[in-house]
Amino acid sequence: MKNLDEILIRAKKNAGSFFSKINYEKMNRTVLQKISDSRRPTLPSWSFHLRFRAASLLGLCVIMIAVILAYGISGKIRNSSSVSLGEPVSREMIELDNSEKSKWLYYFKFSKPDRVSNNLLAVIWEHGKSGNYELIYSSVFENSNKPCKSSVISFPDDQPPIFIISSLNDDEKYIHYRMLGFKGNKIFTLMEQNYVANGKLEVTEGVLKETRFVPTEDNKAAEIITYFIPYQLNETGDIIAPAEKLIINKGDHVVFVGYENTPIEVINNTLTWEKESSVMDMNENMVLYIADKAGEDYIYINPVSRGEPKKISVEIIDSTKPSD
Amino acid sequence: MDVKSSAGEEITLRTVKEEHICYLMQRYGKQVYRLAYYYVRDRYLAEDIYQEVFVRVFRNYDKFRQESSFYTWIYRITVNLCKDYLKSARYKRIITAGFINDDQRPRELNRLMEEAEGGSVFSTVMELPEKYRLPISLHYLDGLPVSEISRILKISESSVKVRLHRGRNKLRELLAKEGRV
Numbered sequence: 001m002k003n004l005d006e007i008l009i010r011a012k013k014n015a016g017s018f019f020s021k022i023n024y025e026k027m028n029r030t031v032l033q034k035i036s037d038s039r040r041p042t043l044p045s046w047s048f049h050l051r052f053r054a055a056s057l058l059g060l061c062v063i064m065i066a067v068i069l070a071y072g073i074s075g076k077i078r079n080s081s082s083v084s085l086g087e088p089v090s091r092e093m094i095e096l097d098n099s100e101k102s103k104w105l106y107y108f109k110f111s112k113p114d115r116v117s118n119n120l121l122a123v124i125w126e127h128g129k130s131g132n133y134e135l136i137y138s139s140v141f142e143n144s145n146k147p148c149k150s151s152v153i154s155f156p157d158d159q160p161p162i163f164i165i166s167s168l169n170d171d172e173k174y175i176h177y178r179m180l181g182f183k184g185n186k187i188f189t190l191m192e193q194n195y196v197a198n199g200k201l202e203v204t205e206g207v208l209k210e211t212r213f214v215p216t217e218d219n220k221a222a223e224i225i226t227y228f229i230p231y232q233l234n235e236t237g238d239i240i241a242p243a244e245k246l247i248i249n250k251g252d253h254v255v256f257v258g259y260e261n262t263p264i265e266v267i268n269n270t271l272t273w274e275k276e277s278s279v280m281d282m283n284e285n286m287v288l289y290i291a292d293k294a295g296e297d298y299i300y301i302n303p304v305s306r307g308e309p310k311k312i313s314v315e316i317i318d319s320t321k322p323s324d
Numbered sequence: 325m326d327v328k329s330s331a332g333e334e335i336t337l338r339t340v341k342e343e344h345i346c347y348l349m350q351r352y353g354k355q356v357y358r359l360a361y362y363y364v365r366d367r368y369l370a371e372d373i374y375q376e377v378f379v380r381v382f383r384n385y386d387k388f389r390q391e392s393s394f395y396t397w398i399y400r401i402t403v404n405l406c407k408d409y410l411k412s413a414r415y416k417r418i419i420t421a422g423f424i425n426d427d428q429r430p431r432e433l434n435r436l437m438e439e440a441e442g443g444s445v446f447s448t449v450m451e452l453p454e455k456y457r458l459p460i461s462l463h464y465l466d467g468l469p470v471s472e473i474s475r476i477l478k479i480s481e482s483s484v485k486v487r488l489h490r491g492r493n494k495l496r497e498l499l500a501k502e503g504r505v
């Protein structure tokens with residue numbers, strides 16, 4: 001009997017090796033092609049309907065413009081309750097947890113009362129068991145015209161990931177973004193930054209790297225790089241962070257994002273704690289350090305009550321010094 | 325200043341359904357392919373079934389009301405398609421044309437090629453009759469519990485256990501013939 005079990009374990013390995021050679025990407029592309037092709041036969045009748053609809057729409061637009069002008073001039077457009085945001089400008093599926101419920105990030109465009117500036121409303125919908133979509137998060141991105149693809153920071157030990165959603169104003173060259181956590185079927189905002197000039201975001205080695213420009217006293221601009229390290233508590237109270245090691249330059253900022261009053265220790269004092277920031281928006285869950293000295297250091301994020309701390313090693317490089 | 329990267333990358337607009345199908349293929353595609361293969365024992369036929377499964381998922385997407393999980397729903401579509409395929413005229417033509425010797429054996433050429441790639445023990449498991457091949461493969465090769473197999477194959481848990489027991493005996497017989505146990 002044992003012999004057969006051993007053979008079945010070998011068969012499992014054989015199967016794994018056999019199925020690993022299957023080109024799933026190619027099959028997926030074929031499926032999408034078939035789906036796309038299945039829409040084509042409707043085109044001939046579509047073109048007739050299109051012409052008919054275009055004519056109808058044109059007529060409708062003329063009537064609507066006339067109505068809007070008439071009401072607008074007399075200042076009667078005050079009640080916005082009937083105004084609909086309409087179709088989203090982008091949609092993206094996101095996976096915040098391992099549940100079967102799918103979640104969608106939608107961005108809607110809307111105008112301010114001056115009807116000049118563009119704003120975006122980010123909404124996260126959850127497709128519930130009942131089949132209905134429920135709104136579980138929303139946030140406004142003021143003066144933004146482009147939604148950006150979300151980024152994910154994955155955590156070890158089955159902890160839920162952290163999401164970063166962002167938008168861009170490509171005329172003014174600034175971004176807004178939100179760092180979102182997920183716990184107990186609820187989404188919460190860990191931190192948010194707005195009007196980040198020449199902002200650039202990148203998730204690297206488990207941390208969020210933000211690059212921004214800030215004005216200097218001599219009317220020039222300085223580039224500031226900030227590394228955001230989110231952390232969470234697991235069920236036993238241990239601190240869980242997505243990064244083990246950080247290599248940064250002297251002058252870079254490091255921000256720990258997690259819980260209020262969490263003790264953070266820097267062993268060799270190469271990083272200096274700053275109570276406030278002149279560069280970014282801070283909240284009670286954020287702790288800011290600036291890399292003042294080159295060298296190696298260790299940071300311990302300690303839990304307030306029982307549980308294991310998280311150790312992160314940091315290497316600070318002085319890029320202004322010539323290397324040997 | 326370049327404002328690209330993750331923050332500057334614009335989202336391409338696809339339909340919600342298509343995005344979801346992509347996600348479902350990523351998440352369940354491998355299991356679907358394996359299940360189809362256990363039924364038809366031919367990688368090209370399994371590819372056809374895989375594609376047809378997700379095209380059907382797309383077509384019937386609006387009818388799905390989450391009474392079961394996507395996982396169970398997609399598995400059921402796969403099982404039904406495989407059964408339909410094995411009953412189909414196309415499959416029977418392949419058998420009568422001599423590509424498949426009988427309904428218990430995969431196409432010889434395919435089998436030889438796959439034996440080299442996947443190992444002879446796996447091929448012996450694939451030679452089991454369908455009744456035993458499916459529970460044995462899903463349990464021992466895919467690691468699914470009896471309860472899950474019962475849901476997928478729509479048979480009782482006790483039937484799954486009986487088939488696993490008899491399937492093991494049958495497998496032992498086949499392996500003994502080859503002098504491996």
